[in-house]
Amino acid sequence: DGGITQSPKYLFRKEGQNVTLSCEQNLNHDAMYWYRQDPGQGLRLIYYSQIVNDFQKGDIAEGYSVSREKKESFPLTVTSAQKNPTAFYLCASSTPGQEQYFGPGTRLTVT
Amino acid sequence: GESVGLHLPTLSVQEGDNSIINCAYSNSASDYFIWYKQESGKGPQFIIDIRSNMDKRQGQRVTVLLNKTVKHLSLQIAATQPGDSAVYFCAENTPQTGANNLFFGTGTRLTVIP
Numbered sequence A: 001d002g003g004i005t006q007s008p009k010y011l012f013r014k015e016g017q018n019v020t021l022s023c024e025q026n027l028n029h030d031a032m033y034w035y036r037q038d039p040g041q042g043l044r045l046i047y048y049s050q051i052v053n054d055f056q057k058g059d060i061a062e063g064y065s066v067s068r069e070k071k072e073s074f075p076l077t078v079t080s081a082q083k084n085p086t087a088f089y090l091c092a093s094s095t096p097g098q099e100q101y102f103g104p105g106t107r108l109t110v111t
Numbered sequence B: 001g002e003s004v005g006l007h008l009p010t011l012s013v014q015e016g017d018n019s020i021i022n023c024a025y026s027n028s029a030s031d032y033f034i035w036y037k038q039e040s041g042k043g044p045q046f047i048i049d050i051r052s053n054m055d056k057r058q059g060q061r062v063t064v065l066l067n068k069t070v071k072h073l074s075l076q077i078a079a080t081q082p083g084d085s086a087v088y089f090c091a092e093n094t095p096q097t098g099a100n101n102l103f104f105g106t107g108t109r110l111t112v113i114p
Helices: none
Strands: A004-007 A010-013 A019-025 A031-037 A043-051 A054-057 A064-066 A076-078 A087-094 A106-110 B002-004 B010-014 B019-024 B032-038 B045-051 B056-058 B062-067 B072-077 B086-093 B102-104 B108-113
Touching (some): A010 A019, A076 A087, B045 B056
Parallel strands (some): B002 B019
Antiparallel strands (some): B019 B072, B056 B062
């Protein structure tokens, strides 16, 4: 059963704590992406990776970090430096030039 | 029913009617466009795509039209069903921004009235 998985679906953290969101894909895609979505808004790109061991900042990378040690995995860490971390986080993957496939998302709430 | 995604973010249609969702894209260099459907609390789902060398592409009950002259994209849904209720996003890809990086519009919420 191929696809993208994100875990957990819901995540709660206290302010000041770092938290890591998981994203795994078994589609053999080279490129992976992290987006943030706020209520009633579109998707904003946080980080993307076109190949293992390489990644680039997107439009709103401040306060986030990523790693790409394996082709299948692209975890996102939301650090305490992120001013407004509460949001819906979406991971996606793609073959270059083709559509992006999205995971089910993780809803992070920081209080 | 018809809406412009960025100016009228909601569209209500009767079940069985056709829906038209519009999107104005920003970059004349964009060469690849995608429509996604997002249900509440879920990730976006691919509907249909079109490349800039085409004006029209059809799928099952959906048609995408591309007008490069005015930088306009539309999604037509035939015989709209309650299951079509969702937020619809258009996304554009511009080659110079990197392989397959997409810029998403704000989205249009489609509500189907039974």
